[in-house]
Amino acid sequence: MDWNDSAEQAAFRAEVQRFVRERLPAYYRDTAVQRGFIEEAERDWQWDMMYGEGERQGAAQAWATALAERGWGAPHWPREYGGAGLSSMEQFILRWELASADAPVIGGGGTSLLGPTLLVHGTEQQKQQFLAPTLRGEILWAQGYxxxxxxxxxxxxxxRAVxxxxxxxxxxxxxxxxAxxxxxxxxxxxxxxxxxxxHRGISFMLVDMRTPGxxxxxxxxxxxxxxxxxxxxEDVRVPAAQVVGEPNRGWYVGMTLLDFERSSIASAVAQRQQLAQLLEHVLADRSPHRAPLLRAELAERRVEVEVLFNLSLRIASMQAAGMIPNYEASMGKVFSTELTQRVARTGTKVFGLYANLWSTSEPLSPMHAQCTQxxxxxxxxxxxxxxxxxxRNIIATRGLGLPRG
Ligand SMILES: Cc1cc2nc3c(=O)[nH]c(=O)nc-3n(C[C@H](O)[C@H](O)[C@H](O)COP(=O)(O)OP(=O)(O)OC[C@H]3O[C@@H](n4cnc5c(N)ncnc54)[C@H](O)[C@@H]3O)c2cc1C
Structure with a gap:
């Protein structure tokens, strides 16, 4: 398998890099480290727009405008609803390059989960009411499953809903x-x-969080x-027009994920960056006692990060070929989340007692306490x-063909 970009993919990657260079607000460049420590959902620019103040809010607005010009705020949505209609490989490259630049993540429940669901199952009225305000960051969604x-x-x-x-x-x-x-x-x-x-008597509903009850x-x-x-x-009254899809068929509505890029590439990029910083730290630290003991472990992490890239590329290339990743996406999810934990654990070993420092701003905290946190x-x-x-159950049954336990 050749993982290298084709000529068109390389051109698209260069376009994204240029876009980030020219349009990513300085605020996001300068606060990349601190932003790594705020709540996951709140790293989205949508949060900054609704709850940020001053420079933070201005940066979110500028970024939202830049993304909207190209539809990249929802790269997988069709253009008529404000998306970009990108192919899954283009989405993959876009995510890769934004993660490499520490730009705010694309997505959030509104664009990654709810949007695709409405596009498939929503009425025209629901699409008109919810899609554009979600893209503009005016509606922030939580997921109540x-x-x-x-x-x-x-x-x-x-x-119950009666x-x-x-x-x-x-x-x-x-x-x-x-959130x-x-x-x-x-x-x-x-x-x-x-x-x-x-699985049958379930419905999918949109509820205004400000409703009494x-x-x-x-x-x-x-x-x-x-x-x-x-x-x-408690006795929350919701208009029946806010049911998405058929009543009692909500299970199937809730499982919709329209051609959404699911490769874990942003995590692969983040792991590679964190490990690179860790290695820099180890190489700069000349104290003879720690590095040799950790050499094998660091090498293992380095290999694992490359494995994660390969898993991500496999998923992206399946999607590009029109296939729906199934157990392959489960492999990516398990490997990426467990690797995040392993890289952090290796970091805490590298830093020894300094890993006890929790503060991100304490000068003695190695790598801004990133590994510890x-x-x-x-x-x-x-x-x-x-x-x-x-x-693992999915991988066992669908991937390896093992019987259900
Ligand atoms: C921080 C956080 C944020 C979350 N955010 C949201 C959100 O926004 N919206 C939302 O709807 N949900 C959210 N979730 C819920 C999340 O999806 C569930 O926690 C998850 O699916 C596990 O369900 P559970 O916690 O009920 O654990 P359980 O299902 O009770 O599982 C307990 C343990 O048993 C194991 N287990 C269960 N069944 C099996 C099985 N068949 N075979 C083998 N092992 C099994 C599990 O792996 C786990 O170790 C969030 C959870 C957390 C922790």
């Missing part, structure tokens, strides 16, 4: 509603027919961040978006 008894086994969800005239009335609880304290809308899976088989309780993570929440719904914060990476065990 998981519940206390429904995570890996999502189809067990119990939050039809009452032109409305549904929702009662129940969602768990792990990331629920900042989002103004949420897309939810709710049970509309409790008597149907469990919605409440949000914070969950603080082990890295002292408030990124996610419990959300409660990642080590603690990215524990959840192997749980969110489908745990490693669930991904």
């Amino acid at each position: 998981s519940e206390p008894g429904a995570g890996s086994d999502l189809a067990s969800l119990q939050t 039809r009452d005239g032109d409305e549904y009335v929702i009662n129940g609880q969602k768990l792990w509603t990331s 629920g304290h900042k989002a103004n809308w949420i897309f939810m899976l709710v049970r509309t027919d409790p008597n149907a088989p469990k 919605v409440s949000v309780r914070p969950i603080e993570s082990m890295s002292w961040r408030h990124a996610t929440n419990e959300t409660f719904y 990642t080590y603690v914060d990215r524990t959840v990476g192997t749980v969110t978006g489908g745990s490693s065990e669930i991904q």
